[in-house]
Amino acid sequence: MCRIELEDLERPKELTRAGRSAPHLIRQEKGIMPCDFSYDHYREIIETAKRRGYRVMQMREYARPREDSRILLLRHDIDIHPKCAERLARFERDLGVRSTYFVRVHTNLYNPFSYDVYPLLRKILEMEHEIGLHFENVDFSHTTGEDASLILRREIDALQAILGVKITGMAAHRDLISAVSNDGTNPSEYGLAYEARAVTNDCMFVSDSLRQWTRTEGRCVCRVLQDTHLDVPRICLLTHPEFWYERPSGVQHL
Ligand SMILES: [Zn+2]
Numbered sequence: 245m246c247r248i249e250l251e252d253l254e255r256p257k258e259l260t261r262a263g264r265s266a267p268h269l270i271r272q273e274k275g276i277m278p279c280d281f282s283y284d285h286y287r288e289i290i291e292t293a294k295r296r297g298y299r300v301m302q303m304r305e306y307a308r309p310r311e312d313s314r315i316l317l318l319r320h321d322i323d324i325h326p327k328c329a330e331r332l333a334r335f336e337r338d339l340g341v342r343s344t345y346f347v348r349v350h351t352n353l354y355n356p357f358s359y360d361v362y363p364l365l366r367k368i369l370e371m372e373h374e375i376g377l378h379f380e381n382v383d384f385s386h387t388t389g390e391d392a393s394l395i396l397r398r399e400i401d402a403l404q405a406i407l408g409v410k411i412t413g414m415a416a417h418r419d420l421i422s423a424v425s426n427d428g429t430n431p432s433e434y435g436l437a438y439e440a441r442a443v444t445n446d447c448m449f450v451s452d453s454l455r456q457w458t459r460t461e462g463r464c465v466c467r468v469l470q471d472t473h474l475d476v477p478r479i480c481l482l483t484h485p486e487f488w489y490e491r492p493s494g495v496q497h498l
């Protein structure tokens with residue numbers, strides 16, 4: 245059995261009164277839930293969203309015409325561990341929500357067509373979650389010298405062939421911290437309905453990147469959802485399944 249130690253990752257930051265961020269646990273405020281990366285807190289986040297009138301949805305649903313005024317989008321990037329993703333997918337199904345999981349095809353960390361991983365991805369689909377492509381064509385073209393758009397087309401074809409389904413959307417790997425993202429690529433040219441960053445440019449983007457809520461100055465998404473002054477109508481929540489744990493120890497057994 246292998247496991248990843250998550251306790252030693254840096255904790256979320258919180259704004260001080262002076263406006264500077266300091267690394268420490270988010271303080272528990274009176275009557276407000278404590279924040280961590282447990283499944284219990286994930287449930288609280290979803291329940292808070294529903295209580296505040298947000299409709300929780302997956303990316304492909306958001307890419308279609310819609311009428312809801314308050315929306316919480318659930319996006320997951322499978323960077324490292326498909327097993328953690330399948331576990332979170334089951335938890336979400338039990339909560340009555342559906343989300344979107346973006347899968348890589350080039351990584352050395354997992355093979356989507358392997359004996360171990362393929363069944364996990366099929367289960368995610370069977371639970372009516374969406375699977376999209378977590379593309380990294382520009383990185384790959386830098387390595388191989390091949391044309392980036394041809395690589396992207398092959399990534400899409402490969403994922404669809406592996407899963408035996410038509411995918412709808414794609415999201416860039418590391419699009420937040422490097423210039424790896426596509427540069428204005430039109431998803432319809434590749435037979436897709438959306439590219440994740442472009443389709444959510446009218447949303448507040450909230451991410452658990454390396455277990456720090458850096459996009460919201462250290463504020464967990466639950467604080468954003470509860471902030472009646474802020475009152476954000478549309479939120480895209482990006483989480484990485486390997487950062488979230490079922491057990492109170494913070495150690496995720498794989
Ligand atoms: Zn929280």
Ligand SMILES: [Zn+2]
Nearest residue numbers: 321323417418
């Ligand atoms: Zn990624």
